[in-house]
Amino acid sequence: MLTSELSYLNGLINDLYDFEEELKRLSLKVYPSPVLKQFITKELIPIVLNIRDIFIKDKAKLDEDPHYNISAKTKAAEIIWSSGYLQHFAWAISESNIKSYPLEIMSFFKDLIHELDTSNFEILAVPSHEINFSFSEVWLPLKDYLEKNIGLKSNNETLLIKLTFPHTHRHNLFLSCIYAHEIGHYFDRRNDFWGDIFTKVIKDRFILKKFKPILRTSSDVDNDAIRIVILQKVLGSWIREAIADCFAVCLLGPAYVYSTMEFNIFSSGRQQFHNNLLMNIYSLTHPPNHLRNNFQVKLLKELGLFRVLNNRLKNEITEYNDQINKSASYYRDSETRLDLDDTLYLVENKEFYDVIEELWKSTLTPIKSRVKSFLKNNVMTPKQVEEALRLAEERIKLAVPPNEYEGKAASVPAILNAGWFARLQYRADMEKVLNNIKGEKADYNFLENLNSLIRYALYASQVHKRWQE
């Protein structure tokens, strides 16, 4: 057995036969939906056959002439297969599971995509085994990639939005507001908000003079182009996070801020647990928690959503904000190799992040204006927060689902906020109504009961809304 072009092509061809069989089996699953089934049979399988055909043709030529030069198209097709793009796409469909689908909250986001983007889409709900949410469109980049690399065209313009969510928290509506952040990333990618904002920042040449990252390198590479590449990687990522946060705060108001606070207990609470130390970690991909929380709180105030909260609810936010702002800042102070050059290392220290932080803060105003104008009348209003306060007090406190407000279907942002307001204020009141909030399991049972009320309200309000329309 020898490693040769022929033996490699043989392996690839066999893989593609195997993959085709897997796709055929996948198309027989009860779920995917008819749309997904069509994607498999009308798009994916023909793509696989096409790529395999490219390989088979060159294999036949190699069989005839061992000195035959593999064609450019075959190499292009190999790169597509090796990239794992197609397999990833199929994997997302194979993992979609209607039983795990967080249906109630997703209907809200579906309506939003329908209103702000397109009605031609399908959601692939993919449960994950870690506490992680993500939202991305997977078909159009693949379609574009196939057309540009091997000339394979498709007329299918349906968006396939892959949503991953923590399987164990699929019905946890207190964490579900994080979806709003992820869908913010989705809209950003679709509209390239971050690219526009980043490009405007870079247009100011003074910034490039000011930003002088410490680079450990064997040659002199301290120049504008390298600086922009570093900024694109770090500031670009931070801008994307700010856009997603801004989107979520504008859409869901205080509920999103409480959700991120809860999420951070999962993500950074472990440090406190083991080391009695809460840290604001500066990283290349995300702004530290205190900067994000400061931005969220400031935005809540600017939207007038903080003002209408009562003191108890305000304190929950300000106490958390004080705590993380007093936490220690953590910089890796190590050297990260840049993918520009093997000899080029970036020093991630305080000095570096101070400049990133300053630049990032300068982008927050354009981010807010861009997101608000995109969301139009979907930006949460103080009136909706007041509605949520009343729903919490007049309904949830008495263990009644908050699906209706003054004879009309309550809005999803109001219901989610009402859930948080009740959780933070009315546990004792609910204990009087519900008799299972006692003993060791009291906290768990309380949240389960509350969560059920919110889930029911989301479902019922959507039915109610249809009747209203």
Place this chain on the structure above:
Amino acid sequence: MVMSILNMREDYQINQPLGFNTHILLEALQKMKNHEGLDELEAATMKYTVDFLSVVISFCEGENKRYMAGMSGPEAFSLFVRTLAESFTLEGVKQQAEDFKNLLDTLNQCGSISDQEWNKLNKWIHSLMDIEYQWSSAERFSRWRL
């Protein structure tokens, strides 16, 4: 070699593909140099490459244009900088992108460029090839179980 979708790791992230294939681009250039006609994909690849360089140039001029689904101006710029052997100012990067674009245009129109220009273009495309290869194979063996 058994590659099953069932063995795929969940956390695989799709990085940024280049947006055109370098092997096809190189073959197209060779054909133009030999005054041979291009097929549909080769002609399209020439256009995609010019489009890619135009997006880089626009970014250098302070304008963000999208190159393909998923790639914005700053990303195209970063990708392009990775293919340059020397270090440059922003204007220098723009000049390089314009030079390559002009070379492609000249080849497209006249079918000939000087040997020095040909070598320059060739070297750049091979740098792109390295990036393309790294992109397609970076996570391959961590993604699959053999």
